[in-house]
Amino acid sequence: MEGGGVDHLAEERQKSRFDVDEMKIVWAGSRHAFEVSDRVARLVASDPAFRKDNRNLLSRKELFKNTLRKAAYAWKRIMELRLTEEEAAKLRFFIDEPAYTDLHWGMFVPAIKGQGTEEQQQKWLPLAYKMQIIGCYAQTELGHGSNVQGLETTATFDPQTDEFIINSPTLTSSKWWPGGLGKVSTHAVAYARLIVNGQDHGVHGFIVQLRSLDDHMPLPGITVGDIGMKFGSGAYNTMDNGVLRFDHVRIPRNQMLMRVLQVTREGKVVQSDVPRQLIYGTMVYVRQTIVSDASSALSRAVCIATRYSAVRRQFGSQKGGPETQVIDYKTQQSRLFPLLASAYAFRFVGEWLKWLYTDVTQRLQANDFSTLPEAHACTAGLKSLTTSATADAIEECRKLCGGHGYLTSSGLPELFAVYIPACTYEGDNTVLLLQVARFLMKTVSQLGSGKQPVGSTAYMSRAEHLMQCRCSAQRVEDWLKPDVVLEAFEARALRMSVACAQNLSKFSNPEEGFAELSADLAEAAIAHCQLIVVSKFVEKLQQDIPGQGVKQQLQTLCFVYSLHLLHKHQGDFLSTGCITPKQASLANEQLRSLYSQVRPNAIALVDAFNYTDHYLGSVLGRYDGNVYPTLYEDAWKDPLNDSVVPDGYHEYLRPVLKQQLRNARL
Ligand SMILES: CCCCCCCC/C=C\CCCCCCC/C=C/C(=O)SCCNC(=O)CCNC(=O)[C@H](O)C(C)(C)COP(=O)(O)OP(=O)(O)OC[C@H]1O[C@@H](n2cnc3c(N)ncnc32)[C@H](O)[C@@H]1OP(=O)(O)O
Numbered sequence: 001m002e003g004g005g006v007d008h009l010a011e012e013r014q015k016s017r018f019d020v021d022e023m024k025i026v027w028a029g030s031r032h033a034f035e036v037s038d039r040v041a042r043l044v045a046s047d048p049a050f051r052k053d054n055r056n057l058l059s060r061k062e063l064f065k066n067t068l069r070k071a072a073y074a075w076k077r078i079m080e081l082r083l084t085e086e087e088a089a090k091l092r093f094f095i096d097e098p099a100y101t102d103l104h105w106g107m108f109v110p111a112i113k114g115q116g117t118e119e120q121q122q123k124w125l126p127l128a129y130k131m132q133i134i135g136c137y138a139q140t141e142l143g144h145g146s147n148v149q150g151l152e153t154t155a156t157f158d159p160q161t162d163e164f165i166i167n168s169p170t171l172t173s174s175k176w177w178p179g180g181l182g183k184v185s186t187h188a189v190a191y192a193r194l195i196v197n198g199q200d201h202g203v204h205g206f207i208v209q210l211r212s213l214d215d216h217m218p219l220p221g222i223t224v225g226d227i228g229m230k231f232g233s234g235a236y237n238t239m240d241n242g243v244l245r246f247d248h249v250r251i252p253r254n255q256m257l258m259r260v261l262q263v264t265r266e267g268k269v270v271q272s273d274v275p276r277q278l279i280y281g282t283m284v285y286v287r288q289t290i291v292s293d294a295s296s297a298l299s300r301a302v303c304i305a306t307r308y309s310a311v312r313r314q315f316g317s318q319k320g321g322p323e324t325q326v327i328d329y330k331t332q333q334s335r336l337f338p339l340l341a342s343a344y345a346f347r348f349v350g351e352w353l354k355w356l357y358t359d360v361t362q363r364l365q366a367n368d369f370s371t372l373p374e375a376h377a378c379t380a381g382l383k384s385l386t387t388s389a390t391a392d393a394i395e396e397c398r399k400l401c402g403g404h405g406y407l408t409s410s411g412l413p414e415l416f417a418v419y420i421p422a423c424t425y426e427g428d429n430t431v432l433l434l435q436v437a438r439f440l441m442k443t444v445s446q447l448g449s450g451k452q453p454v455g456s457t458a459y460m461s462r463a464e465h466l467m468q469c470r471c472s473a474q475r476v477e478d479w480l481k482p483d484v485v486l487e488a489f490e491a492r493a494l495r496m497s498v499a500c501a502q503n504l505s506k507f508s509n510p511e512e513g514f515a516e517l518s519a520d521l522a523e524a525a526i527a528h529c530q531l532i533v534v535s536k537f538v539e540k541l542q543q544d545i546p547g548q549g550v551k552q553q554l555q556t557l558c559f560v561y562s563l564h565l566l567h568k569h570q571g572d573f574l575s576t577g578c579i580t581p582k583q584a585s586l587a588n589e590q591l592r593s594l595y596s597q598v599r600p601n602a603i604a605l606v607d608a609f610n611y612t613d614h615y616l617g618s619v620l621g622r623y624d625g626n627v628y629p630t631l632y633e634d635a636w637k638d639p640l641n642d643s644v645v646p647d648g649y650h651e652y653l654r655p656v657l658k659q660q661l662r663n664a665r666l
């Protein structure tokens, strides 16, 4: 995307055998999406107000104030330029700094939209849209995060005054973690146990004002602050994850979000026909966005590692000629190219998940709740799968860059630090896999009942065939047949689920059985989710994809993604009898050959992400490949090099050296 200067990767770019500009459009999702993204990326990169190369040198206070400044400036630009919602979302993406606005737009607003009544939406959304109030999503407590039903904060209805009294009865009931809460939010959607007439009606959301709109001071009964520094410097420390306690704080009755359950003026609790699980709806929405974010974070790390692998040379010089580019080592390819393929795979499954979420939302509006369990299982499972893979991949990319990958200027340490909490927030990844496993066990248990599995479990309707089929691959080329690959993944997923179901049936207490077998159940859930990713990649290839060689590249990447999973999880495929050792070996042979096909296109495939150098924030990943002079120059900019002799020399170094001198003389 960058222009000017000498292009050290020009030769690499010439090797590619496909139309990169068309691939950029496939990656972006549409020509329109590409144009928006490209325009906003350039806007951010060219504005010094969005500089981010000094983040690691700032103290927490400076860092946080800097984030407030950027967020305010971004809002001003959104207004001045009259950006659309799509453009504003891209602006946030390219600014590339976690901020309270993520929670305001990403959770507070969706919570009111999803769980508020029409009347509540009309009252609160205009204020939130104009940012006249700023909100956060206050669910997790010091004592409970995963177990939402275990939350302790109470909201007790007082019929005398027509109010709820929000209270934190114990230390462990303190809200703990909500982003944007610590120092910024004026309001929260706070989750609390609804108590009416002494009866506990479970956890519900309440809009609570936390701070004065005049002077930002906490309102009476509210204790609020930041929970402290998190992993890494910079990284997620731009966010004010907070602690919050309520001391009998009163709010009007109409501030309980009442789409799912209503409390009347008389204190009657009325359940609407909307399922209770809709209270968890905001999490479903965000999990879906996290899958697309995974492809962004992964593609960013892969772009850095791929470009640097083409620049870096070690060993293999022939007759004084250049040494081997590390990207030409087969080991480097076998570590890097599956990650490149995963970035594309997650992109396409993210697109599909967005469609699924939009579809379920439309159905919910029409009071059709039938696809809610499917949406929950898919968002939970894919969030878990893609974030775990991405976190591991960023670290692998750091290692692929050797020593220089460990420098902050490689961009990888900060990317890792900022990304890894995605494995925990919006649901711990293991806890989410177990939700998928519950869904799978339910589906398997209904197989004989005549109820046809649909959506992501539709393959289970062919259980009879999949339980006994034998893989037909006999030659290396057979592993390039989508049907052969898909059937192997379907058979493996089904057989693992059925094995779990059979083992569960041996327990008289199903919950005990579920707990005992939970590790196997999580693996079955992973197999099911991997099948979804593979099948959505295959479906993508059935679309009309213009551009010379573009579809061909995507086909190669699809098989790299599938066959590397097959290789990595050979144990599953072999132990369930889905493939033979000979077929596993043929698949691996095919995989090696695919790596050779990716090699000449690798740089162009990462160029297709269309990332600016500003967004990448990496000396190693520079578009022009001019790595060494930049690394060298950057080192001198470190504050430690401001003086030749370091501060502390006279106090701490000189006396030690003198001591050695005296000892030597003795
Ligand atoms: C101006 C600029 C513009 C910028 C725009 C910016 C846009 C930004 C966009 C996005 C940015 C996002 C930023 C993200 C930052 C992340 C911050 C992090 C936030 C958080 O972490 S919030 C807290 C998240 N917490 C969790 O995820 C908790 C995990 N736990 C749970 O989800 C649940 O408690 C549970 C599912 C594990 C268990 O619940 P429970 O005990 O009640 O349930 P079960 O008994 O197991 O199941 C009951 C029943 O319900 C079904 N179920 C469960 N969950 C759901 C669901 N979510 N939806 C539907 N159904 C659900 C479950 O399957 C059971 O069904 P059956 O009875 O078996 O049929």
Ligand SMILES: Cc1cc2nc3c(=O)[nH]c(=O)nc-3n(C[C@H](O)[C@H](O)[C@H](O)COP(=O)(O)OP(=O)(O)OC[C@H]3O[C@@H](n4cnc5c(N)ncnc54)[C@H](O)[C@@H]3O)c2cc1C
Pocket (backbone or CB within 6 Å): 103, 137, 138, 139, 140, 143, 144, 145, 146, 147, 176, 177, 178, 179, 236, 241, 421, 424, 425, 426, 427, 428, 429, 430, 431, 434, 518
């Ligand atoms: C950066 C960040 C931002 C966050 N932002 C917000 C926010 O804005 N709002 C908000 O409300 N919350 C937020 N959270 C909180 C987050 O949602 C929770 O931390 C998350 O849901 C995990 O819950 P936990 O901390 O209780 O983990 P725990 O459940 O205590 O997990 C600890 C371990 O126990 C295991 N475990 C737990 N239960 C089970 C089980 N049933 N079976 C098997 N293993 C289990 C887990 O796998 C994990 O290994 C944020 C967290 C982070 C890190």
